[in-house]
Amino acid sequence: MFVSKDKVLEGSIRQKNKAIIFDAAKKEFVTYGFKGASIKRIAERANIARANIHYYFKDxxxxxxxxxxNIIAVWNRDYDTLNVDNDPKEVLSAYIRAKVMHSKNDPDASRIFASELIHGAPVLNEYLNNDFKVWLNSKVMIIESWVKQGLIDPVNPHHLLFLIxxxxxxxxxxxVxxxxxxxxxxxxxxxxxDVVTSLTQIILKGCGIS
Known part of the structure; x- marks a missing residue:
């Protein structure tokens, strides 16, 4: 299927502008919470017209x-390469590093997600009971296969992921x-x-991986 250069450019601009808005929105939601946040201040933080935000988002x-x-998609992408043929030591080590680096490079994303859950997940409730469960069950099955193959000690896959x-x-x-x-x-x-090294050592050792 042919895609014109104009369409590609339009998509690139849209992606770039949404990324700018997301970055500004993270700071606003972390500072004021969902109820206290305002589109006006998000526009000011992003240094764009308020109308531009409404062009991409209804409200x-x-x-x-x-x-x-977007936050969930970025996090999940770090684990989407996981399959039964992967070496658990390599996979778990890479996942722990990726998650620590997310905390280092984009702490606001984690804080917004945590706040959403602490408040009962009013927006994420449907996701948690549908897409999240499908995603999680696919990872649980792979960890269980590692256990059956004797590649890691018998551990509860859910609690291993919760721990990470x-x-x-x-x-x-x-x-703070x-x-x-x-x-x-x-x-x-x-x-x-040091965090990466320490958590990797503790978690892998807990799974019986030398």
């Missing part, structure tokens, strides 16, 4: 929903507590590398 709820969907999610996202969601405990103003690149 604040639509923007918030699409932002959450909670431990890695802790450094975004509770960063972390830097206070470490007696630092902020975490350095070396600190995050």
């Amino acid at each position: 604040k709820t639509d923007l918030y929903q699409q932002l959450l969907s 999610w909670s431990s890695t996202q802790h450094y975004a969601d509770f960063n 507590q972390v830097v206070a405990a470490l007696d630092k103003e902020a975490m350095s690149d070396d600190d995050f590398e």
